Amino acid sequence: xxxxxxxxxxxxxxxxxxxxxxxxxxxxxxxxxxxxxxxxxxxxxxxxxxxxxxxxxxxxxxxxxxxxxxxxxxxxxxxxxxxxxxxxxxxxxxxxxxxxxxxxxxxxxxxxxxxxxxxxxxxxxxxxxxxxxxxxxxxxxxxxxxxxxxxxxxxxxxxxxxxxxxxxxxxxxxxxxxxxxxxxxxxxxxxxxxxxxxxxxxxxxxxxxxxxxxxxxxxxxxxxxxxxxxxxxxxxxxxxxxxxxxxxxxxxxxxxxxxxxxxxxxxxxxxxxxxxxxxxxxxxxxxxxxxxxxxxxxxxxxxxxxxxxxxxxxxxxxx
Amino acid sequence: xxxxxxxxxxxxxxxxxxxxxxxxxxxxxxxxxxxxxxxxxxxxxxxxxxxxxxxxxxxxxxxxxxxxxxxxxxxxxxxxxxxxxxxxxxxxxxxxxxxxxxxxxxxxxxxxxxxxxxxxxxxxxxxxxxxxxxxxxxxxxxxxxxxxxxxxxxxxxxxxxxxxxxxxxxxxxxxx
Numbered sequence: 102x103x104x105x106x107x108x109x110x111x112x113x114x115x116x117x118x119x120x121x122x123x124x125x126x127x128x129x130x131x132x133x134x135x136x137x138x139x140x141x142x143x144x145x146x147x148x149x150x151x152x153x154x155x156x157x158x159x160x161x162x163x164x165x166x167x168x169x170x171x172x173x174x175x176x177x178x179x180x181x182x183x184x185x186x187x188x189x190x191x192x193x194x195x196x197x198x199x200x201x202x203x204x205x206x207x208x209x210x211x212x213x214x215x216x217x218x219x220x221x222x223x224x225x226x227x228x229x230x231x232x233x234x235x236x237x238x239x240x241x242x243x244x245x246x247x248x249x250x251x252x253x254x255x256x257x258x259x260x261x262x263x264x265x266x267x268x269x270x271x272x273x274x275x276x277x278x279x280x281x282x283x284x285x286x287x288x289x290x291x292x293x294x295x296x297x298x299x300x301x302x303x304x305x306x307x308x309x310x311x312x313x314x315x316x317x318x319x320x321x322x323x324x325x326x327x328x329x330x331x332x333x334x335x336x337x338x339x340x341x342x343x344x345x346x347x348x349x350x351x352x353x354x355x356x357x358x359x360x361x362x363x364x365x366x367x368x369x370x371x372x373x374x375x376x377x378x379x380x381x382x383x384x385x386x387x388x389x390x391x392x393x394x395x396x397x398x399x400x401x402x403x404x405x406x407x408x409x410x411x412x413x414x415x416x417x418x419x420x
Numbered sequence: 421x422x423x424x425x426x427x428x429x430x431x432x433x434x435x436x437x438x439x440x441x442x443x444x445x446x447x448x449x450x451x452x453x454x455x456x457x458x459x460x461x462x463x464x465x466x467x468x469x470x471x472x473x474x475x476x477x478x479x480x481x482x483x484x485x486x487x488x489x490x491x492x493x494x495x496x497x498x499x500x501x502x503x504x505x506x507x508x509x510x511x512x513x514x515x516x517x518x519x520x521x522x523x524x525x526x527x528x529x530x531x532x533x534x535x536x537x538x539x540x541x542x543x544x545x546x547x548x549x550x551x552x553x554x555x556x557x558x559x560x561x562x563x564x565x566x567x568x569x570x571x572x573x574x575x576x577x578x579x580x581x582x583x584x585x586x587x588x589x590x591x592x593x594x595x596x
Contacts, residue, residue, distance in 0.1 A: 251451065291524040293453035320527045321456035344454045355450055365452055372460045 159407030161366060163224075166356030169308070170227040171272035173211050174350055175236035176204050179261050182243055182280030189281040189316040191334025196314075199335040199393070200278070200342065204235040208391020210343060214412030215388055221403035221413070222351040222358050222366065229350045231413075236273065239266040249285045251311075258309045259302045269302075274349045275309040276342065281317040281334070290318035295341040297349045308353045310345040312338055324372070329379075329386040329394040340397045344371065347400050358403070366401040370409035375399050375418040387411055458525035462535040462560065465567060466520055470541075474515045481507065486561065486568040493574050506572075513545040531562045538577065553577040 157163065184197055203210055210216050210233065217231035239261050245253035258275045261267045267275065274297070279285065295312035315322030315337030328336030344367040351358045352365045359365045374396060377385035386394035388411065399409035399418065408417025455463075465484065472480035490500035501509075518541040525535045536557045543550050557573040 288453070288524060290456065291526050292456065292459060294456050296451040296453040298451035318456075318527070320530070321458045321525070324457065341454050348452055352452070355452060367454070368452070371455060372457050 159221075159403045159405070161358055161360045161369070161401060161403055161407060163358055164356050166224070166352070166354050168222055168224045168227075168229050168357055169272065169274075169350045169353050170224075170230055171232075172230035173206075173232035173234045174230070174346075175270055175273040176233060176346065177236060177261075177267045177270075177273050177275045178238035179241055179257055179267070179275060179277045180238065180280075181241045181249075181257055181277050182247070182283045184240070184278075184280055187280040187282055187314075189314065189334060191314060191316045191332050192280040192282070195332055196335040196338070199330055199332055200338060201235060201238075202391065202393055203339050203342070203395070204233065205391070206234045208393075209234060210346075210390055213388070213390050214415070215343075215390075215397065215400065216347070217413040218400045218402050218410065219347050219350050219366070224357060233346055233350065236270075237267050241277075243283075247283050249279065249283055251285075251287050254285070254311045255300055255302070255309070258307065262303055262307070269305050269307075271305050271307070273308065274346060274353075275307065276345070277309065277311050278338070279311070279313045281314040283313065284317075285311060285313055289313050290321050294322035294337075295345050297345045299354050306354065308349050310342075310349060312341050312345060314338065315341065324374070324396055325382045325385060327382060327384050329384050329396060336396060339395050343367075343397045343400075366403070367398065369401040370399040373399050373409050373418065373420050375409070375411050375416075375420075455523075456525065458527060458533060458535075459523050462525050462533065462558075462567075463520060463523050465560075466523075466535065466537065466558070469569075470515065470518045470520075470539075473510050474518075476511050478507070478511075483566065484569060486563070486570045489568075489570060489572070491572045491574060500571075513543045516542040516544055516549065518542070533560045533567070534558070535560060 178200065180197060183192055185194065186192070202208070212232045216233060219229040220231040222229050241257055241261065244260060245256055249257075254277050257277050261275070262269050289311075290313070294315060295310060297308065297310035299306055299308045301307070313322075314334045316334040319326050319333065319337070322341065323333055323337035324340070325336075326333045330336050347367045348365040360369065374381075374385075374387050377387045377396065378394075379385040381396075386396050388395045388397045399411055402408060402410050402413065402415075402417070405417075409419070410417050468480065469484045471477075472484065485503060487503070489503040489506070491506045492500050518539065520537050520539055523535065523537040525533055527533045534557060536555070538553060539556050540551070540553045543552065553576070555575045555577055558569050559571040560567045561570050562568075
């Protein structure tokens, strides 16, 4: 009997250890998604994994999870609500066209010096490619109503994939983009302008993000209302979508790259633009992709000690 | 034989419990947000305010709070604490460290914004350290190019709300 009990104790210990491996390691703060970090669960040893080509000591740390290394990383848009003639002028096809241009295969953000900042992040097998482009889009006419919960956003993504309107891709980031009459009830406009996460949908690890039309709350989610493309909604979305894209690429499962306070790469440069052409508030811009000018926040480069810059290898700026 | 049977039953029970625990364990959900421009701005102002208290810098404090600033608490008799009394009280102890979280900002007009957050701090009073948690609501008014706080509403936190501080975090599940 004693032997049997010993065997049972050993089996239970093994199972407990196995369960413990699914959680994050201790002595680090982890992102909560609310702008601060929390202590990771205790008792877990940090994984001894080094990214392939990236060294540490640049103000942001690797936590063992994968990055998105697709070349390109695919982006899918779900235009939720009314993007034809919604209540604000930016709830329109003009916005759809501008965002398509931003993530277009050529002349877009993909492979730009700006998005190549993400190539300084990697995992145990490869680095982020620095390329990203739109691979499909669909519409959703208020299937979850005008008051969306986080669970509703997930349902929108799930429905788009299960109905075959968008492919099931683990190398994709699915953006739910809501028109200005849609309210995301968990803090859109008062706490956040967008967010990204991941979930198991149809047995796949799907990465998805929410970005609302910032014309719903210009003072909270737009840097300027007179904007470089004459569409404050699209221009405001551009910076927030760039932010979510680079975080999704470098921390898709929320267990790869973030700093000791739980901030991911783009969080560390949120609302910081560096020098601009023109003055802020009057159509200023700091990036040009193809034929369009954009005002897009800087991103954290994981090299040379770390800092916010506008292009890979560029000057670091504090504001 | 009976011992072996008991062992099998025990093992099955333990395996079932373990399986149940594994199923109940939270998966990596949550979400990472892009904070609003106002959250970024008022986080910085609130931090500057607390740093001024830390450094007992009355000049900076004078710039951040309005002349008629007052603090409201649920304590009886319910009268507001005037700026002078609040400042005297705030500077009487040593603010060792602080942390702001759950910041949200509502813009009521171009001139008025309301910021709410949880403030956790560690003070030293009479040589004794004391940790505190408060839910704070600040009303900010724009005066020219600068923002000044006109009213602060403060509630001390206890019980479940304090568990967040202890690291037993109510981590967003992504299912809110």
